[in-house]
Amino acid sequence: MSDRTTGPAIETSGLVKTFGDNRAVDGVDLTVPAGSVYGVLGPNGAGKTTVVRMLATLLRPDGGEARVFGHDVVREAAEVRRRVSLTGQYASVDEDLTGSENLQLLARLLGHRKPAARERAAELLAAFGLTEAADRQVKKYSGGMRRRIDIAASILNTPDLLFLDEPTTGLDPRSRNQVWDIIREVVAHGTTVLLTTQYLDEADRLASRIAVIDHGRVIAEGTPGQLKSSVGAGSVHVRLRDPHRRAEAARILADALAGDVQLDADPVALAARAGAHGSDRGAAEQASAALAALAAAGIVVDDFSLGQPSLDEVFLALTARTEVPA
Ligand SMILES: Nc1ncnc2c1ncn2[C@@H]1O[C@H](COP(=O)(O)OP(=O)(O)OP(=O)(O)O)[C@@H](O)[C@H]1O
Numbered sequence: 356m357s358d359r360t361t362g363p364a365i366e367t368s369g370l371v372k373t374f375g376d377n378r379a380v381d382g383v384d385l386t387v388p389a390g391s392v393y394g395v396l397g398p399n400g401a402g403k404t405t406v407v408r409m410l411a412t413l414l415r416p417d418g419g420e421a422r423v424f425g426h427d428v429v430r431e432a433a434e435v436r437r438r439v440s441l442t443g444q445y446a447s448v449d450e451d452l453t454g455s456e457n458l459q460l461l462a463r464l465l466g467h468r469k470p471a472a473r474e475r476a477a478e479l480l481a482a483f484g485l486t487e488a489a490d491r492q493v494k495k496y497s498g499g500m501r502r503r504i505d506i507a508a509s510i511l512n513t514p515d516l517l518f519l520d521e522p523t524t525g526l527d528p529r530s531r532n533q534v535w536d537i538i539r540e541v542v543a544h545g546t547t548v549l550l551t552t553q554y555l556d557e558a559d560r561l562a563s564r565i566a567v568i569d570h571g572r573v574i575a576e577g578t579p580g581q582l583k584s585s586v587g588a589g590s591v592h593v594r595l596r597d598p599h600r601r602a603e604a605a606r607i608l609a610d611a612l613a614g615d616v617q618l619d620a621d622p623v624a625l626a627a628r629a630g631a632h633g634s635d636r637g638a639a640e641q642a643s644a645a646l647a648a649l650a651a652a653g654i655v656v657d658d659f660s661l662g663q664p665s666l667d668e669v670f671l672a673l674t675a676r677t678e679v680p681a
Pocket residue numbers: 374377379397398399400401402403404405406444553
């Protein structure tokens with residue numbers, strides 16, 4: 356398919372969806388390159404699922420445009436459907452059927468003949484570590500098994516574009532890792548993945564690019580590295596000898612770094628951003644000035660580090676920014 360390798364997988368401009376007077380999606384512009392994982396990150400109610408549902412042709416946009424591999428999601432919905440697959444937050448397998456029956460049924464619906472359907476089901480069950488649970492009803496699966504059978508169902512026919520809407524929410528670390536491996540595998544076979552998540556570490560590990568959405572708008576977009584550097588070059592972490600001097604240390608850091616200081620649960624720890632936009636000094640220079648100011652006040656620092664902010668810090672900084680009225 357030529358349109359799979361040329362041009363972006365998804366392009367939206369000014370995409371809007373309203374529910375009553377709630378603009379759930381409020382003018383979203385996205386360009387998702389083909390062949391990688393694209394992360395859509397946002398808090399509850401940000402509009403992630405609504406964007407996905409419009410792209411998957413399940414919901415009609417109220418404004419703007421969206422194209423999937425060059426095909427308009429409204430005017431060429433059938434073309435789009437042929438290329439995409441969706442694993443929703445609330446997925447589509449039949450609870451009363453076994454894992455194997457579900458996959459065979461779906462494979463038959465996709466036009467595989469019976470022996471081929473049986474073979475494909477067995478292959479996927481093995482790939483997803485579900486062989487032992489193949490003949491158990493899906494309603495008796497654990498959350499992690501359920502998520503894996505959902506993804507297996509959505510890649511029966513290798514789609515060009517796979518929507519994964521919060522595929523790991525509520526999973527334990529081991530199951531999350533398994534799902535991550537599956538996602539990497541799917542992408543290695545040429546599928547583009549649009550992944551929505553509330554977990555920043557997940558986006559950080561899997562996604563080549565990330566859009567952060569809040570209140571139905573894209574508030575930041577870029578590679579994980581670009582997003583991190585957009586909110587400041589560095590994150591300063593300090594541990595004090597004496598917890599009683601922490602309030603004083605926080606004031607000194609806030610002054611020296613011209614920004615907010617976070618007090619960690621640990622009573623001797625403080626964290627702050629350095630090198631934020633608008634400052635004419637680099638992060639390292641600011642951080643060393645801050646350390647000098649602490650020393651001058653006679654506050655003993657036991658441990659100090661200057662690193663890239665985590666995506667969590669980025670996310671908090673970005674979403675806090677949008678709460679300020681424009
Ligand atoms: N079918 C609907 N009818 C009315 N309002 C809706 C409908 N679907 C979503 N909304 C509203 O649209 C907004 C965005 O919802 P959406 O489900 O897209 O958020 P989300 O980012 O996926 O959140 P979550 O992380 O909780 O899944 C919310 O205010 C929600 O209440």
